[in-house]
Amino acid sequence: MLIKPLLHLFNLSIKCSIFPDYWKLTKVVPIFKKGQRNDIKNHRPVAILSTPAKIFESILYNTIFRHVKSSITPFQHGFFPNRSINTNLLNFSDFCISSIDKGGQVDVIYTDFSKAFDKVNHLQLLIKLNNLGLSVTGIKFFSSYLHKRRQVVDFNGFSSHQFHVQSGVPQGSNLGPLLFIIYINDIVQCVKNSKVLLYADDMKVFRQINSINDCRLLQEDLDRLVVWSDSGLKFNSNKCVVVRYSRKIRNIFNFSYMMGNNVLSVCSSIRDLGILFDEKFLFSGHIIEICKAAYRTLGFICRSGSFLKNINSFKLLYYSLVRTKLEFGSVIWYPYQSYLNDLIEKIQVKFLRFLYFKLMGVYSFSVPYNALLSIFGMEKLSRRRDVGMLIFLHKLANGVIDDSELLSRLCFLVPRRASRVQSLFSLHFGHSNLGAQSPINVMMRLYNALPDTVDIFASASASFKRSLH
Secondary structure (H helix, E strand, O other), X not given: OOHHHHHHHHHHHHHHOOOOXXXXXXXXXXXXXXXXXXXXXXXXXXXXXXXXXXXXXHHHHHHHHHHHHHHOOOOEOOOOOOOOHHHHHHHHHHXXXXXXXXXXXXXXXXXXXXXXXXXXXXXXXXXXXXXXXXXXXXXXXXXXXXXXXEEEEEEOOEEOOOEEEOOOOOOOOOOHHHHHHHHOHHHHHHOOOOEEEEEOOEEEEEEEEOOHHHHHHHHHHHHHHHHHHHOOOOEOOOOOEEEEEEOOOOOOOOOOOEEOOEEOEEEOEEEEOOEEEEOOOOOHHHHHHHHHHHHHHHHHHHHHOOOOOOHHHHHHHHHHHHHHHHHOOHHHHOOOOHHHHHHHHHHHHHHHHHHHHHHHOOOOOOOOHHHHHHXXXXXXXXXXXXXXXXXXHHHHHOOOOOOHHHHOOOOEOOOOOOOOOOOOEOOOOOOOHHHHOOHHHHHHHHHHOOOOOOOOOOOOHHHHHHHHO
């Protein structure tokens, strides 16, 4: 019943280039994160917008995105369909591994913006929208959309006075993320000597270092980024850090990188988009950390779920709260060492023995792992990781994942007429285990080991996954 009046309002808004004032009101609810509850810094603001406004924005998003899609830098992996954390980190990992495997060094600058989404300058954003070819009517509409937005804070039944928002993109909205990546899109033009990757406002700039001159070239890119930030988003230089990835014991280039007047601190490890990277490019620290977190969560489920009788309820809790921790980003940190595989698998073994106890009333160590998997209809975590790698490869090879850089890393093998080699992919040569076990190599090796009946090009993702099983 609301379709016709909403359609009329949407069309009228576009025709008049006016976004209704009532839809510009945002209710902000602070949600506690951690630490002291009486410290406002320990709360995360959650924005609640008008439902009709969000419906309208979702319709506008499709039209605007189609118009600007070709102009968005391929180095932006956040808020962009068919790109993800995995594509961002795979591009980064592949570059670093290829350099480190040959005995090289990669210097990476991890940047941090100060309240990036709240500091977007509205006038500059409108100028950038105009540069992307939006019509005069479209610019007027977005001027109305951004102008005189209001917020009110709601907490424990009390509300603050309304106040106007002078900058930033509307958080919690459907258009806000798109407007932000449009605003930050031209920052990659500052990086002329190095490589850059973005995930929304998370940006890293990196370069292979063969001499001190390479360090100076990376510093020049940093200087240009600082100039860009002076007219837009400000860097929080105290949170910007340097990580030097290398397995060299000597002859490491220790250059002091500057951001403005501040010398950037050097870290031996950093959490990048949820994955822990260390300077040796080993993921044992990350795997141990996620295993500890998974054990804690599993223990909580086992202690708190004593009242549950349904085995499927326990499995659902395990899948959503424990297994997700053990599988997030596994295409990046895929373990090839048996002790790390066993460390991860033991968590599922413990859960299955708990399920067996709930089902039979006896906690037994004599039932083999494979038998437990069969009883409860589950798979080994190592097998699930293999399937995940192959599905990622299938999506990449069939254009579902929008990343030409990663696609170019796939080496298709064209055998000689008389050759008996049936493999589809030719693996990249690795000077060490790091290079030989790179994620791209693992994907291609896993596919080469499949029977000929599994065709990476002949089926959709769902049917390809079924053929793997």
